[in-house]
Amino acid sequence: MPPPTLDSILEERRSQPHQLIEVLQDVQEHYGYIAEESMRTISNELGVPLMEVYKVASFYKAFALKPRGKNVITICTGTACHVRGAKLILNQAVGQLGVKPSEVSDDGLFTIEHVNCLGACALGPVVTDNGNYHNHMSPGKLRKLIKSIYKTDAEEISHD
Amino acid sequence: MTKINTVKDLKALRKRLLKERKKIRATLVLCGGTGCQASRCQDVTDAVKNELAKQGLKRSVCVRTTGCHGFCEQGPLMVIEPGNIFYCHILPDDAHEIVTKTILDGEVVERLLYTDPVSGKLIQTESEIPFYRAQDRYLLAQNRQVDPCSIEDYIAIGGYSAFTKALFEIPPESVVREIKDSGLRGRGGGGFPTGRKWAECQKAPGDEKYVICNADEGDPGAYMDRCLLEGNPHLVLEGMMIGAWAIGAQQGYVYVRNEYPLAVKHARMAVDQARKIGLLSDKILGSSFSFDIDIARGGGSFVCGESTALMASLEGKVGEPRPKDVHTVVDGLWHKPTTLNNVETWANVPSIILNGSSWFASKGSKGSKGTKILALTGHIKNTGLVEVAMDTTINTVVFDIGGGGSNGNSIKAVQTGGPSGGCLPADKFDLPVDFDVLAKAGSMVGSGGMVVMDQETCMVDVAKYFLTFLQDESCGKCVPCRMGIDRMLEIITDITEGNGTSWQIGLLEELGSTVSQTALCGLGKTAANPVLSTLRYFRDEYEAHIHAKKCPAGVCQALVTYKVDAEKCTCCGICKRGCPHGAIVGKKKQVHAINLDLCQKCGICKSECDFEAIQVK
Numbered sequence: 001m002p003p004p005t006l007d008s009i010l011e012e013r014r015s016q017p018h019q020l021i022e023v024l025q026d027v028q029e030h031y032g033y034i035a036e037e038s039m040r041t042i043s044n045e046l047g048v049p050l051m052e053v054y055k056v057a058s059f060y061k062a063f064a065l066k067p068r069g070k071n072v073i074t075i076c077t078g079t080a081c082h083v084r085g086a087k088l089i090l091n092q093a094v095g096q097l098g099v100k101p102s103e104v105s106d107d108g109l110f111t112i113e114h115v116n117c118l119g120a121c122a123l124g125p126v127v128t129d130n131g132n133y134h135n136h137m138s139p140g141k142l143r144k145l146i147k148s149i150y151k152t153d154a155e156e157i158s159h160d
Numbered sequence: 161m162t163k164i165n166t167v168k169d170l171k172a173l174r175k176r177l178l179k180e181r182k183k184i185r186a187t188l189v190l191c192g193g194t195g196c197q198a199s200r201c202q203d204v205t206d207a208v209k210n211e212l213a214k215q216g217l218k219r220s221v222c223v224r225t226t227g228c229h230g231f232c233e234q235g236p237l238m239v240i241e242p243g244n245i246f247y248c249h250i251l252p253d254d255a256h257e258i259v260t261k262t263i264l265d266g267e268v269v270e271r272l273l274y275t276d277p278v279s280g281k282l283i284q285t286e287s288e289i290p291f292y293r294a295q296d297r298y299l300l301a302q303n304r305q306v307d308p309c310s311i312e313d314y315i316a317i318g319g320y321s322a323f324t325k326a327l328f329e330i331p332p333e334s335v336v337r338e339i340k341d342s343g344l345r346g347r348g349g350g351g352f353p354t355g356r357k358w359a360e361c362q363k364a365p366g367d368e369k370y371v372i373c374n375a376d377e378g379d380p381g382a383y384m385d386r387c388l389l390e391g392n393p394h395l396v397l398e399g400m401m402i403g404a405w406a407i408g409a410q411q412g413y414v415y416v417r418n419e420y421p422l423a424v425k426h427a428r429m430a431v432d433q434a435r436k437i438g439l440l441s442d443k444i445l446g447s448s449f450s451f452d453i454d455i456a457r458g459g460g461s462f463v464c465g466e467s468t469a470l471m472a473s474l475e476g477k478v479g480e481p482r483p484k485d486v487h488t489v490v491d492g493l494w495h496k497p498t499t500l501n502n503v504e505t506w507a508n509v510p511s512i513i514l515n516g517s518s519w520f521a522s523k524g525s526k527g528s529k530g531t532k533i534l535a536l537t538g539h540i541k542n543t544g545l546v547e548v549a550m551d552t553t554i555n556t557v558v559f560d561i562g563g564g565g566s567n568g569n570s571i572k573a574v575q576t577g578g579p580s581g582g583c584l585p586a587d588k589f590d591l592p593v594d595f596d597v598l599a600k601a602g603s604m605v606g607s608g609g610m611v612v613m614d615q616e617t618c619m620v621d622v623a624k625y626f627l628t629f630l631q632d633e634s635c636g637k638c639v640p641c642r643m644g645i646d647r648m649l650e651i652i653t654d655i656t657e658g659n660g661t662s663w664q665i666g667l668l669e670e671l672g673s674t675v676s677q678t679a680l681c682g683l684g685k686t687a688a689n690p691v692l693s694t695l696r697y698f699r700d701e702y703e704a705h706i707h708a709k710k711c712p713a714g715v716c717q718a719l720v721t722y723k724v725d726a727e728k729c730t731c732c733g734i735c736k737r738g739c740p741h742g743a744i745v746g747k748k749k750q751v752h753a754i755n756l757d758l759c760q761k762c763g764i765c766k767s768e769c770d771f772e773a774i775q776v777k
Contacts (some may be wrong), residue, residue, distance in 0.1 A: 017476050018474070018475050018476035019476060020476035020477075021456070021457070021459055021473065021476055022456065022457065024459075025418060025457050025459070048476070052477075055478055056459075056476070056477065056478055059459070059461065059478045059479065059635075060459025060460055060461050060479070061459065061460035061461060062418055062458075062459045062460040063459065077380075078380030078381050079380045079381035079537075079538075079575060079578070079609065079611045079625070079626075080380070080381040080535075080537035080538055080543075080609075080611050081380075082380075082625055083538045083539060083611060083613055083617050083622075084538065084539070085763070085767065087762075087763070088762065088763050088764055088767055091740070091760070091762035091763070091764060092740060092762075092764055094740075095740025095741055095760075095762065095764075096740050115419060115460075116378065116380045116462065116629065116633075117377075117378070117379070117380040117381065117382075117383070117419070118419060119194060119377070119383040119386045119417075119419065119420055120194050120195050120198050120232070120383065121380075121381050121382070121383050121535055121537040121543070121609075121611075122195055122232035122233055122383075122535070122536070122537055122543035122544045122545070123195050123198055123199070123232055123233070123235075123543070124537065126198065131421070133194070133197060133198035134198065135195075135198040135199060138767060138768075139738060139764040139767055139768060140738060140768055143738070
């Protein structure tokens with residue numbers, strides 16, 4: 001299914017400044033980031049100054065202002081995961097992919113993110129790949145997971 | 161879904177549902193909370209459903225996918241009714257045996273039962289398991305009874321009868337008095353008396369008022385609100401409806417973290433169902449009361465858990481708190497009187513209205529009534545969600561319910577209350593989970609996070625962790641929080657890197673108390689708690705970092721070196737393959753070594769080695 005257009009996201013929300021965060025959430029969800037062009041349109045359609053749209057988009061962690069990699073690996077660094085070695089997991093991801101958190105790997109395939117809590121604290125350390133949960137992670141398990149994503153990706157490309 | 165127009169209709173619907181359900185021979189209750197989903201419970205559910213269809217049992221055996229049961233560590237888990245048989249760590253391949261043996265032949269599949277780690281005995285029913293037995297589950301127990309996507313399930317177990325009782329039998333003033341008398345206090349962290357909040361909002365001038373449910377559970381290490389909203393959204397909505405009736409609000413909002421996609425989905429679904437059936441509408445069930453609820457997604461900002469910041473966020477603005485010289489119960493959302501409560505607080509309301517304030521007040525201690533859900537995590541055997549009466553001691557929670565330290569390690573501390581709370585040492589475990597007692601001890605109940613730590617945790621690192629978190633999350637509006645946290649983090653970083661000096665401890669204490677006294681909102685006011693509490697109870701660890709330049713737990717990277725123990729090394733090569741920095745050298749059948757120039761001290765080799773051959777000193 002193609003992502004909804006900005007026009008359809010804005011439907012029934014036009015001229016309602018308080019809908020700003022909801023609109024940004026939908027844009028983030030479907031496009032992966034908030035482009036400057038989208039911010040200009042949102043500003044016009046909701047009746048919110050562009051500066052305010054940028055202020056909100058840059059304040060909240062949920063919004064990325066730059067495109068992210070094709071696959072997003074999210075590492076939970078909440079307290080429960082921290083005491084069970086979330087740092088190791090983060091080190092593994094950073095070391096293996098050679099990319100800092102929030103940046104895109106050179107091949108455009110990966111972005112690593114760390115979040116404050118994914119809310120599955122009993123099963124830490126927790127990692128999600130594109131929204132799929134993985135519990136009791138270890139550096140070794142993450143290494144395999146990243147390899148399997150590379151493999152799936154290569155297969156997809158050869159099928160194309 | 162047929163619309164209901166009167167209380168009579170609602171009662172008739174409940175009667176019909178109960179009659180229909182009598183025909184069901186057995187129910188397989190499968191936990192579908194986020195924890196069990198991470199353990200692939202969906203595959204198990206599909207396999208069970210397929211198996212039932214294959215054996216022609218689709219109509220007589222019901223499969224109910226519910227919210228979190230609490231014992232996440234054992235997932236995917238299933239309870240079979242009748243009989244209350246508890247199966248854990250189920251795989252899709254087990255479906256056939258469960259259906260043929262347990263459902264058809266009434267036999268128990270022993271290999272799926274829970275084994276008590278202490279006695280080594282197999283336990284057949286949920287209520288016999290020590291993890292559950294020592295709890296006082298009231299809110300969490302309801303999760304098991306309903307499919308969160310079904311308003312019928314909720315109505316069948318008596319749902320919305322508290323709301324209709326309040327709406328038609330109890331005037332708003334009496335509802336507020338009942339909540340006041342119950343002694344219910346805010347479950348989100350502050351512990352403010354809920355009844356007092358409601359009374360002030362009710363008295364506040366103005367016709368336009370709001371109720372808000374704070375489901376922006378940003379505390380790392382806490383997930384009870386997610387489980388309630390995910391597992392029993394109608395209970396939360398019913399609490400909000402009663403609150404709205406009491407204070408005279410026409411509109412409510414659930415502000416939920418977007419990092420909880422399942423909670424967002426279930427809350428939206430519940431609102432939609434309540435609208436369709438006529439429980440959220442104009443002139444509800446023929447009364448004079450009109451009310452509606454909308455769901456708003458948070459933007460992933462911890463400070464938005466603070467009431468004024470949350471309201472700014474709901475208005476579509478940056479989530480910055482404002483001074484509360486005029487309280488939000490008078491001047492809240494869009495400058496209108498607003499009552500904001502946490503998910504668990506709202507969830508407690510219906511039962512107080514149904515069972516009476518004295519029922520609620522019969523549990524707990526003098527100043528803290530009722531039960532509290534705790535998220536028990538960290539270095540402990542049984543992790544999961546736990547609900548206990550508020551006078552239960554930490555000892556009971558950690559040892560009787562939690563089963564003690566994992567891997568046989570001894571427990572050093574428990575961190576309660578998230579970034580606003582503190583760390584309590586093992587000799588304080590006789591303290592009860594009570595708002596006032598824990599605050600006096602330098603920590604807090606907070607939203608109920610309870611992270612257990614053993615000797616492998618460095619308490620200075622824990623303080624650094626929370627300061628890093630808070631520095632990141634501070635909105636930057638007020639100077640004490642913005643600058644104070646920065647400076648404290650600088651000092652702690654110095655200490656963990658071996659550059660600390662003894663006078664810095666005094667400076668940390670002074671800074672901490674200044675930030676507590678002068679910051680604008682709750683985030684800043686409590687930001688120093690993790691530092692102050694670790695300084696109070698674990699000062700020796702700070703001193704070891706400063707004077708001996710040692711990290712006793714072997715955590716702080718700058719103070720440790722990694723080395724291969726030649727005697728233990730089996731030359732398996734797993735560390736070499738695992739090291740992302742190429743810092744391990746060694747050929748086949750040759751003891752490996754670490755190149756200290758390349759070593760980043762990330763600790764991956766140690767976690768990979770099965771023979772404890774990597775030493776940290």
